[in-house]
Amino acid sequence: MFNDIGALELVALVVLAVLIFGPDKLPKVIQDVSGFIRKIRDFSDSAKRDIREELGPEFKDFEFEDLNPKTFIRKQLDNDELGIKEIRNGLDLRKEMAEVSDAVNGHESESVSGTGSAGSGPSLTKGGGADLEKKPQSLDKDERPPFDSDAT
Template identity: 30%
Template sequence: MIGNLSGGEILLLVLAALVILGPARLPEYAAKLARGVRWVRDLAEGAKGQLKDELGPGFEEIDWRQLDPRQYDPRRIVREALSTPAEGGAAPGTEKPATRMAAVPGASSATARRGVVHDPTRATPYDTDAT
């Protein structure tokens, strides 16, 4: 990455290229490098334009910094998860007991979303459609 190089390191790379390639071939390779950089930039702009077309007007509202994976600290995420009380942040002892519904063989997934809580002491129902 050029962003991580200091001025002295860039000068050293230029001098090394001059020695390795020689003064006769250096302009030719510099032009090739410039064309390659332009091609990559055009490729990135095309991908950005295609993404903007596919996402529509909501593309401008996306906060890209929020999606940057470098901002996530696994230790902080685990610490916050362990310090947050269960059941959506309710204080201990104030949460409502979960409603338990009888698991019916062949019940749809909509039934599960309506409050069926997994009970490890009950046998898992056999689903003939899943096999």
């Protein structure tokens, strides 16, 4: 519960508690707080037990920790009945994004040029893609690229 509290923070909390409650009342406050936490835990355990009894024998393996989305997904990924690991391994987003950016810029990548699918997709511009089909002009060493004031 308090795994992320360091030693210095714990000392600061103890000093603060002594200053607020005083050394005389501090043991009574600690006893009251621990009794309250114990009652909350007992109530929680009782509620979990009642829910398990009401669900019946079909849900005897039900764990309330599985209701946490992170735990549920982690458990399902470990189970992997759907082949999610194969899909994740077969999907290379960097390669896909490189192919899309090359298609938008009008370049043919090595993997796309081999399949012949570079020009088979729909045009991305309204005017038929005339701007995408232009090859970028090479600039001299000291020459700056053209500035488009509308684009900035």
